[in-house]
Amino acid sequence: MGVGARAERAERADLRMIEGVTTAARLIEAEGFPVRAGLDELVPGRRLKPGTTLATCGPGATSLALGLVAEAVRAGSFLGVVAPDSFNLAACIDAEIPLRRVVQFVLDPPREPGWAQQLAAVIEGFDLVLLVNPGPVPAGVARRLATRNQERGSVLVRVGDAPGGVQDDLTFTIGGSVWHGLGSGHGHLVSRQVNVVASGRRHPGAPRRHTLNLIGPPPDQAAVTDQRVGADQVGAGRYAGADIDRILDVELAAPVTDPRSRRGRRTGAGDQPSGA
């Protein structure tokens, strides 16, 4: 197998030597990762530049982050999701992300000394890394990781409002979120529209406000559209319901003491002993 791989690599190197031939890796280097239509207007140049650090916060931050990277995963990149156990990988299906290229990492909390090393290992191997509700990250560690990320040429997306750390290249703040399809006692969640404010170091000009269709079909196609929810009650930045947020965040960003205790909680179903 060693020989085969070497030959393959040599062959690949030859390919690169030919003038006018561009490898996919170099194409990404030059142009960045593609972003799905509808969300691409959020990003300068309509592509995610390798080595950038993004942040999404507000209600719908997770869906927005998944939406931003979806097209790049479909184009062949791997997605590493650093998230607590409670992260639901099924959400990737809604963002049309092929599950085979998604790997979830359940790491120690950021204040543990091992965290930075583990995250660096993830960045090393994955073009796209989602950091879901990491909790507070020490500023020094965040800066080091951003540098690591820049060298490696990955895109690091931080989800949720984790205060502190370094300034992100691009920050997407969801100001308002509107669900469609739910009535009072009937219907079900179908689609969601959000107001996103994009700002940050890499963002040219003043922060811009966009209204996007984040989940599901555009609202006029939704079967039941009774109520427009939320848009007015919510200001930019942190949103209401902080207490519930806190309740949930206690669980979601739970200080994980012993990784062994969580091992394979939902895995028993398919295992069967075998006999011969």
Added chain:
Amino acid sequence: MGDLAVVTVGNRVVAMSDPARELGVQAGLRARETQRRAPGVQVLAPDPAGEAREFEPVLRSLESVVARIEIDRPGRCGFLTRGPSRYFGGDRAMSDRVVAQVRPVLAGRTHVGVGTADSRFAALVAAARAEPDQAVVVPAGASAEFLAPLPVTTLAMVVGQAGAKGAKKSGSGRPVSGAGFVAQVDELVDTLGRLGLHTLGAFAGLGRADVVGRFGAIGAQLHRWAGGRDRHRARLESIPAEFDVAIELDPPIARVDQAAFVARTLAQEFVAALDAAGARCARIEIGAETEHGEEQVRLWRADEAFGVAAIADRLRWQLDGWLAGPAHLRPTGGLSRLVLRPDDLSVAAGRQLDLWGAETGRAERAARSIARVLGLAGPGAVKVAELGGGRNPAEAVIAIPAESVELVERVRAGDRELAGTGRADARSQVQAGVAGPRPAGPWPGALPPPAPTRVPDPPVPIELVGQSGQLVVVNGRGILTEPPAYVAGSSSRVQVLAWSGPWLLDERWWNRDRRRRAVRIQVALADGRAMLIVALAGQWSVEAIYD
């Protein structure tokens, strides 16, 4: 068997008769050493067709006790034991039952060994080490312990024996199809010995990241074997019938050599169809039917993907066992139909060079990174998604620990899948492991899309308050006492703007211990989020969050 005889493959003993065993002949011995220990011994070449003929009555007998027997090669088969064990009252009782079932068929000509374990490899080793006509049961969870003291050469022995199945095909005694795999295992075992790792336990004790880094995919696979972690999974997804290959034989065929000729063409067609779809198959169902409607279906498995020759061999062996087997098991008419059906599909991870070269590089890099994180953060830290099925948000996609799957293989597989480029047909979905945009299956009451992004486990307790300020309760008829107006935490509350439900869920009513009755409602909150709230035993809690 009264003769002093051994069967050798590539100058090594793979099987021996009782008298030879009594003289100290063991599997793996060189021919010369064998002759020294047992002078005058008869040295025989393997005869898989003959073995298949002898094995057929065993399979017939076993089929009356257990279902879905997978045949490795003539003379060795396995099956999932959870069902049979429960039926017969435990692994021990089931194993003894299997011995009792097989022994009369063998009628003293040779012996049966039965091994039961929660890892396939451990079960094979246990069976090989069982005393004649005895069963070895490795308790659940003890596979690693059982394997630990055994020499690393056990790996090569089990694989080598499996490899002996096609030995007739090549002069060196290695089967043509499995040569690469067997040779790689031999080489790895050899290297381990020279590294001073003499037992499976020592090998299993190495860090997973180190093994993958040094030995690659095959190292990872054998490492899992050595640690007793090669679980057998029940197949959950259904395989589309489009890969089935069948042929009607008119006039019917009665002779094995004629059938073998047809078998080859059929196998070629089968492999070509899989190749075209970029899939591979390591378990195949071969069905044969006679003009009088008799049917014989057998399941064959291999350690790696089936090639044309391997399939043709198995088809021939199977028909040999049936058409030329014991008279009372023979069919009454000629063969009128043959069917090949894949029983297990995965993405072909061939060494085909991608047009732009970068794809495979990405996959390998991801695999290395996963192995490294596993080394740093410990087992359970890395998970990959597998489609499940169920009504609850946590069940639609199951996150399984990366160490329990063929990691490098899977990542490569993901790499080769061409998503979103107009290949959304059934075949590419099978390859992608994503059948349709979301898991199919009969789950009435399952949540409609979109899927929630977070599923706290266990659910977070919460209170549901009505406009009147009273707690909202579900009555015995599944009706809310009043529409919910607020979702309340310990000190503050958020307004409910829209809601739906209550949806009743009564799961597993047939099982008193695992029964689950719940009421769900979906709410959209004033802060812009939506949640799935569930009432279990009078307590509302957040089951899922749509973020």
